[in-house]
Every structure is written in C-alpha cells, then in structure tokens.
Amino acid sequence: DAPALELFELARQQGRLLVLLDGFDEAGHLERELATQISTMLNNEVFLIVTSREMSGVLSGSDFSRFRTVRVKELNEVQRKQVIERRLPSSEAVESFCTQLTLNPALCMMTRNPLLLNVTLSVYESSGDLDGRALNRGRVYGLALDGMLHNLEKKHASSGLAVSEGIRASSLRAILKSLAFEAHSQREGRGIRDFRRPLVEKAIRSCRLSTDFSIDEWEAVEDSI
Structure with a gap:
C-alpha cells in the first residue's frame, strides 16, 4: 500500500533499506535479467543480500563482483544430534531415527542440511515412522510433497x-x-x-x-x- 511504499522509499533515500532476494537459483529464464538489474540498479541503491544454491559460474560472474560470499555450513554430527533430540519425544525415538540415518548413507548426507533435516523429521513424525520402519530420500520427498499438496487443497476448500x-x-x-x-x-x-x-x-x-x-x-x- 501507499504508506508502506513511502516508508521503503524514505529508507532507500536515507541509505537504510536492506533488500533480501531469496532463492536466486529459482529465477529460471529471468535469471539473466535479474542479474543485470542487480549489478546495474540494486547494487547502487540499496543494501542487498542474495541467497542461492550453488550455481556453476553465475554467482562468480561480474554481476556479483561486489558481493561478499558466505556459505552456510552443514551441520556436524553433534549439531544434528541436538536438533534431533529437541524434535523427537523420547530417547527411543531418537535412537530409532539415528539408526535409520546410519543404515542409509544418502539420507544421512541429506540431513546435514538444516532445512532438509527438519523436513525429514517432520515426515518421520507425521507418517508414523516411530516404529522403526524404513525411511529413504524418495519417501521423504514424496510424503513432504503430499503434505504440501493436501494443504493447498484444504486452503482452497476453506476459502x-x-x-x-x-x-x-x-x-x-x-x-x-x-x-x-x-x-x-x-x-x-x-x-x-x-x-x-x-x-x-x-x-x-x-x-x-x-x-x-x-x-x-x-x-x-x-x-x-
């Protein structure tokens, strides 16, 4: 609305506006256009943070030469165990979940990512996997997708x-x-x-x-x- 736009414009003029562009890697065919706007316009008008998964060559090009690159580190074993213990209700559930990670190296590697660890834990809890049934990456993504699609359906119905x-x-x-x-x-x-x-x-x-x-x-x- 107009008051919000006026506030943003005032912050920009005073050099206090910070813009966060999340998910640059999802820009698709607009990627080149967005990179050009970043280098020719946004860089000169606002403070800018761009988040993205790694992309070959794009983020290391001239359009991003003024950026300082920061990489979000993966969780180490201790940090991952702390997240698991906070999420699951009992030591037995923690042990069962960690056993599945040990038996499935691909799933273990995936859960070094904080977001994917939380997705995996959510799927594990909501699908009744606390009885120790096998869990793998395909099942995690499949059940997570089903949950999002059902939520979308319910959102539309509730309208x-x-x-x-x-x-x-x-x-x-x-x-x-x-x-x-x-x-x-x-x-x-x-x-x-x-x-x-x-x-x-x-x-x-x-x-x-x-x-x-x-x-x-x-x-x-x-x-x-």
Whole structure:
C-alpha cells in the first residue's frame, strides 16, 4: 500500500533499506535479467543480500563482483544430534531415527542440511515412522510433497470455493510427476530448471487425468501458492 511504499522509499533515500532476494537459483529464464538489474540498479541503491544454491559460474560472474560470499555450513554430527533430540519425544525415538540415518548413507548426507533435516523429521513424525520402519530420500520427498499438496487443497476448500479436479492433491501430484519427467528429459537428459508454459501444457496432456485440466487451472494453482 501507499504508506508502506513511502516508508521503503524514505529508507532507500536515507541509505537504510536492506533488500533480501531469496532463492536466486529459482529465477529460471529471468535469471539473466535479474542479474543485470542487480549489478546495474540494486547494487547502487540499496543494501542487498542474495541467497542461492550453488550455481556453476553465475554467482562468480561480474554481476556479483561486489558481493561478499558466505556459505552456510552443514551441520556436524553433534549439531544434528541436538536438533534431533529437541524434535523427537523420547530417547527411543531418537535412537530409532539415528539408526535409520546410519543404515542409509544418502539420507544421512541429506540431513546435514538444516532445512532438509527438519523436513525429514517432520515426515518421520507425521507418517508414523516411530516404529522403526524404513525411511529413504524418495519417501521423504514424496510424503513432504503430499503434505504440501493436501494443504493447498484444504486452503482452497476453506476459502469457500468448490475444490475442482485441478486443485485436488492427487491431480496435482500426477501433473508434477509428469512435469518433472518432461523437465529432466530436456537437453539430452541434462534437464532444465525453468518450467515454461509449453512444458507445463505438455505435462498436463501427458498425465491423462480423468477430467480435463487446463492451463488456466494451473495458473490458478500458481496464484494460490
């Protein structure tokens, strides 16, 4: 709104405005345009923090030459154990979870990342895995995705609108699965990170839902996220 914009403009003029651009690696086809705006405009007008996963060559280019690079370190064994002990309700649950990490090196490596550790713990708790059933990266990502899609469906339903086929978690999961396959099949198997409309439309056609699903419904889903 206008008062907020006036406040931001005043802070910018006084050299007190700090802008945080989170997830630069998710800019897709806007990556080059955004990098140019950062180097030619934002660098000269505001204090700027950019977060991103590692990207080959992009963040080390001339557009980011004025930035100081800081890498968020992975959790060490002691830190990870502390997080686990704070999250899980009993020593038995902690031991069971840590045993699964020991038996699954890929899952163990993934949980060095603080965010992914918390995602894994949330999946572990919500899916009833405290009885020691096997957990792996695929299951963690799958259950986490299901949870997010069901929350999206409930959010739409709570707004008082009818939940169409396109908003249902099962339909969205099928479309995302098809979209992931199409994206990873591009560029001779090297894959792409940018889901442009033609790719989305192809994925929708490929998944063959029981009812029609249009690009308009996909855009409605995007708007509601």
